[in-house]
Amino acid sequence: MGTLSEAYKDVPMRLKHVIPLDFESTKVVPESHIWPETENFPLSDHILPSDDNEKSKSWIPVIDLMAPNVVELIGHACETWGVFQLTNHGIPSSLIHDVEFQARRLFSLPTKQKLKVLRSAGGATGYGAARMAQFLTKYLWHEGFTIAGSPVEHASVLWPHDHKTFCDVMENYQKMMKSLAHQLLLLMLKWLEVSEDELNWKLSMSQDALQLNSFPACPDPKSTIGLAPHTDSMLMTVLHQSHEGLQIFRDGIGWVTVSPIEGALVVNLGNLMDILSNGKFPSIQHRVFVNQIRHRISVAYFCFPPTDSQVAPFAKSECPIYSSLTVKEFLQIRAKHMEDALSVIRIK
């Protein structure tokens, strides 16, 4: 069965793009991390949390997974927003707390230690900068740790005598997230009036990856960015954010802050769902800003079909706007074209 590592090994990054800044010893934002205001995301157009907190909270849909009309609520949010906050999702808050705690524990290790599990240039898992970093002219105020399957290999290098807690927490979280992601996918399919049989892979075969994101407190947050504007490539992302920082782009409005709601998870759609739904559920552009005081952590769960399976707009799409290809082919197109990947496979 196709895995993430198989998909990425043919499209290696340059190692200098994998190694994050040594944030621990950085007191001033270096030139390499200063983003010009005129780049494609002028920081001045932030809808700042301070003046827009309440407003942005009420804009982005908040959905109770147990609501009787949940199919309609999710379907509508996916069509019009591509993102929503989910409450009553059944993931215990103690588990979310433990995952965040273990992520902080990992990122607090000395740089030297973290570099022992540096993601290799053609690798999918381990410590390093985001894959998108290779497309940017400036660097990101961010470091990540990617897990696909068991994290034991890397965790036992980080904590030779004490990796069990980390592994147990991450594996437990992955298991619970998988079942939540299946529920959400089924609800989305229902709204699209597509049966599970129409997928040429079984939901139970779906793959996943867990991305621990760290955004250290920054001496000059306005001059840099945590994650530059991007869409996610997979079907769907389920995210826990420890503090404010995530923003989504809304046509006609601009960047809207997704204010964390205690106990809620953020769900956003990715490129593969855009393809399957024939553009009905568009993937949403988002970015992350950093702050001066807090070390922000986020945990993103990504799910996707086995990388050797075929994805194409559902059969009932009268006029398919995307051509059919394997997940692996799509990820490799993304690795070359990043945000233009969907337009590359668009049928003219």
Ligand SMILES: C=C1C[C@]23C[C@H]1CC[C@H]2[C@@]12CCC[C@@](C)(C(=O)O1)[C@H]2[C@@H]3C(=O)O
């Ligand atoms: C499972 C995934 C999803 C990845 C690649 C791989 C592991 C890391 C994920 C991210 C996380 C940060 C943004 C992004 C754009 C990035 O650069 O790395 C994501 C990317 C994608 O959605 O393509």
Ligand SMILES: O=C(O)CCC(=O)C(=O)O
């Ligand atoms: O940190 C966040 O809020 C978002 C992270 C993100 O966009 C990602 O991991 O793809």
Ligand SMILES: [Fe+2]
């Ligand atoms: Fe993202």
